Every structure is written in C-alpha cells, then in structure tokens.
Amino acid sequence: MADRDTERLIDAWLDGELPPERAAGVEAMLRESPALRREYAPLIELLRSPDPIVMPPGLADRIKSAVPARHSLRVMPAGPRAAIAPARWRYLRSTLAAAASIALFAGGWFASQLWTGSSNPVAQPPSTAEAPTVVIVSPWVLNGLAQSLTVGGSVSPAPFIAQGAAMELLAGSLPAATDTTVPLVLPERARPRAPEPPANLPDDRFIIFPPVQRL
Amino acid sequence: MDGHPDIPSDADLVRAVCEGDRAAYGLLVDRHLAAVYAVALRLLRNTAEAEDTAQDTFVRAMERLHQYDPEHSFHNWILKIATNQSLNRLRSRRRERRMQERLAGQEDQRSHAPPRSEASPTDWRHWLDQLDEPQRLAIILFHFHQMPYAEIAEILALPINTVRTHLHRGRKRLRELMAQVVHWEDGSWQIATPNA
Numbered sequence: 096m097a098d099r100d101t102e103r104l105i106d107a108w109l110d111g112e113l114p115p116e117r118a119a120g121v122e123a124m125l126r127e128s129p130a131l132r133r134e135y136a137p138l139i140e141l142l143r144s145p146d147p148i149v150m151p152p153g154l155a156d157r158i159k160s161a162v163p164a165r166h167s168l169r170v171m172p173a174g175p176r177a178a179i180a181p182a183r184w185r186y187l188r189s190t191l192a193a194a195a196s197i198a199l200f201a202g203g204w205f206a207s208q209l210w211t212g213s214s215n216p217v218a219q220p221p222s223t224a225e226a227p228t229v230v231i232v233s234p235w236v237l238n239g240l241a242q243s244l245t246v247g248g249s250v251s252p253a254p255f256i257a258q259g260a261a262m263e264l265l266a267g268s269l270p271a272a273t274d275t276t277v278p279l280v281l282p283e284r285a286r287p288r289a290p291e292p293p294a295n296l297p298d299d300r301f302i303i304f305p306p307v308q309r310l
Numbered sequence: 311m312d313g314h315p316d317i318p319s320d321a322d323l324v325r326a327v328c329e330g331d332r333a334a335y336g337l338l339v340d341r342h343l344a345a346v347y348a349v350a351l352r353l354l355r356n357t358a359e360a361e362d363t364a365q366d367t368f369v370r371a372m373e374r375l376h377q378y379d380p381e382h383s384f385h386n387w388i389l390k391i392a393t394n395q396s397l398n399r400l401r402s403r404r405r406e407r408r409m410q411e412r413l414a415g416q417e418d419q420r421s422h423a424p425p426r427s428e429a430s431p432t433d434w435r436h437w438l439d440q441l442d443e444p445q446r447l448a449i450i451l452f453h454f455h456q457m458p459y460a461e462i463a464e465i466l467a468l469p470i471n472t473v474r475t476h477l478h479r480g481r482k483r484l485r486e487l488m489a490q491v492v493h494w495e496d497g498s499w500q501i502a503t504p505n506a
Binding site: 102106109110133134135137138141142143146148150151154155157158159161 | 335336339340343344347348351352357361364365368369434435437449453454474477478481482484485488489
C-alpha cells in the first residue's frame with residue numbers, strides 16, 4: 096500500500112495539479128515501483144481510457160433537422176444581453192422583487208389613507224341584513240404575497256404570508272387612526288347583481304354567502 | 311480549432327447561428343455532438359435516453375444561445391447543459407422507480423442499496439456502478455470529460471471542496487475494489503477469479 100504522502104502526491108498528479116517536473120517524477124515512480132504499479136495501474140488505465148463511445152448513425156442529421164424545425168434559428172444577438180451573467184441576473188431579480196414589494200406596500204398604504212379619509216365602512220360595518228360584499232385586503236399581506244410571487248422558484252410563500260399576517264395583527268393592535276387595512280368595496284353601480292329569484296321558489300333554495308370576507 | 315485562421319471558432323459560429331445561419335448550426339452540432347452524447351450515455355447508460363438527451367441539449371442550447379458568454383468555452387457550456395439534462399432524467403427515473411416500488415408495496419431497504427452492476431469487470435461501468443452517485447458523477451465529469459472543478463461544483467450544486475472530496479474518495483474506493491480482483495500485467499487487465 097502507498098503511504099499517505101505518496102497517495103496525496105499521486106492524487107495531485109491525477110488532478111493535474113503538479114508542475115511538469117514533479118509530474119514527471121510521479122510518472123517515473125509509478126513506472127519503477129512494482130507495488131505502486133500494481134496498486135494504481137488498473138485505476139489509471141480506467142480513468143484514462145473509458146470505453147469508446149459509438150455514435151448512433153443518423154443522430155447528427157436528426158438533431159440538425161429537428162432544431163431548426165422548432166426554432167427559426169434567429170435568436171437574440173449574442174451581444175450586450177450575453178453579458179448578463181447569472182450572478183448579475185440574480186442581483187437584478189432580487190432588486191426588482193424588492194422594488195415591486197415596496198411599490199405594492201406603498202400603494203396599499205396610500206389606498207388605505209384615501210379610504211379612511213373619505214368614508215369608514217370598517218368602523219361601522221353594514222348590517223347583515225343589507226349584506227354588501229366587502230373584501231378587505233391588508234397591504235402587509237399584499238406585501239408578503241408580492242414577495243413570494245417575485246421570488247418564486249423553490250421558495251415557499253408561507254413565510255412571506257406569515258410575515259404579512261403578523262404585521263397585519265400588529266397594525267390591528269395600534270389605534271384606529273393608524274389602521275392600514277384597505278377595504279375594497281365595489282361601487283354600487285358596478286357591483287354585479289344577482290338575478291331575482293323566481294317568485295314560486297322558496298327562499299331556502301338559495302345559498303347565502305357570509306356578508307363580509309376578510310382576506 | 312480556435313485560433314486557426316481558416317476554421318471558424320465556436321464564438322464565430324454562435325454569432326452566425328444568432329444571425330440565422332443554418333450551416334453554422336450544423337457545424338456546431340458536428341463539433342460537439344460526440345461529447346454531448348458521450349456525457350449523456352455515461353451518466354444515463356441507456357442509448358435511447360442518451361440520444362433523446364443529446365437532442366434536448368441542442369434544443370435547449372438554441373433556446374439559450376443569447377445567454378452564452380463568448381468569453382467562456384462553448385464546449386464546456388454545452389456539456390453543462392447536457393449534464394443537467396442527464397441529471398434531470400436520472401432524477402425522474404429515480405422518482406418513477408420509487409413510485410413503482412411504493413405501488414408494488416416493495417418500499418424496503420432495497421431502495422437504499424447500491425444498484426447491482428450487470429456489466430463485466432472488464433467494463434468501466436462495472437466499477438463505477440459500485441460508487442455512490444456523487445463520486446461516480448465527479449469521476450465521469452472530471453476524468454472522462456475534463457470538466458473543471460468549478461463547473462462540476464456548479465452543476466452538482468456543491469462546494470468545490472466537496473467535489474474534490476467526492477473525486478478523491480471515489481478514486482480510492484475504485485482502487486480498493488480493483489485491487490481485490492484486478493492485476494495489471496503486460497499492459498492488460500487480468501481478472502482474478504475465485505477458482506484461479
């Protein structure tokens with residue numbers, strides 16, 4: 096068995112990391128030592144000459160004819176766009192994600208200010224009998240949703256949504272003046288109206304949805 | 311290849327392909343198909359799948375040609391695509407096998423055992439089959455396709471030092487396995503049989 100130093104030296108040689116004169120020394124050592132030759136020759140032979148690969152006949156022609164059929168071969172020029180390396184692209188993507196997230200949050204916050212400035216249906220919820228459809232969306236949750244959508248890929252959206260929900264709770268615990276929830280109420284004329292039930296059907300044939308949905 | 315005044319470099323061919331030159335595309339296929347097919351066959355060990363993978367690799371390369379950086383080797387770039395395509399097939403093959411085993415109620419310790427090699431000891435596959443997958447991949451890509459450590463690390467999503475460790479351990483394991491039955495005499499392998 097080769098000692099540890101010899102083993103490391105031969106490993107470095109197999110990795111191609113030795114300067115030429117040291118590599119020549121290792122090759123001479125392997126040639127001259129029967130024990131080392133016995134131990135390493137089969138491995139070196141295996142690594143140097145794997146079985147020859149026989150190309151299937153016609154594969155090149157198939158590939159040449161297949162690709163232009165699917166692509167016009169007029170792709171983006173290999174000019175400035177080619178310069179976007181993966182690392183830069185990742186940076187650009189995270190910057191865009193952050194910008195989108197901030198924009199969505201700010202939009203939600205301004206909308207909430209506008210809403211609370213004009214009317215306040217949240218403070219005085221409509222009675223169940225009138226049953227208007229009110230969907231309340233929090234900018235915190237929107238923010239979380241935006242982050243999860245922009246990051247995408249294998250990242251789970253759960254932490255972002257949870258973060259949004261936590262912020263929502265925190266905002267809810269503040270005084271009413273700082274309430275940042277955005278009630279989105281469809282205008283009366285734009286709201287789709289359910290068709291009038293036929294007079295001869297009993298009321299219990301219709302499904303009654305809960306009046307307020309809080310997302 | 312590159313550098314000779316009469317023979318266009320890979321970067322020249324890529325530029326021509328981007329302008330719609332089919333002949334340049336054909337030259338790129340002729341130049342790199344053997345390596346692409348070889349890497350797929352060595353990883354997948356199935357000729358039909360290797361052919362499909364080679365085709366997928368060139369389709370993928372065409373789709374992403376605008377991402378190719380002419381400062382780097384086109385050969386390594388397309389081999390990276392071929393390796394990724396092959397690894398994806400290996401993963402889906404493994405998923406299918408697990409699902410079939412589960413369906414057949416055979417989810418036992420067999421799935422954790424290394425695959426049994428059907429190749430003969432004179433065949434390199436016999437030896438590589440006995441390694442863990444990362445070791446096998448590192449050896450195939452580094453020794454058979456001369457791929458640099460950094461690119462193997464990128465493809466396998468591992469740190470460079472981990473790739474180096476897989477390579478060294480794989481070689482050591484191969485050496486130990488081969489020492490038990492193989493002797494190198496007169497320039498050829500002699501396989502020791504139990505009755506010999």
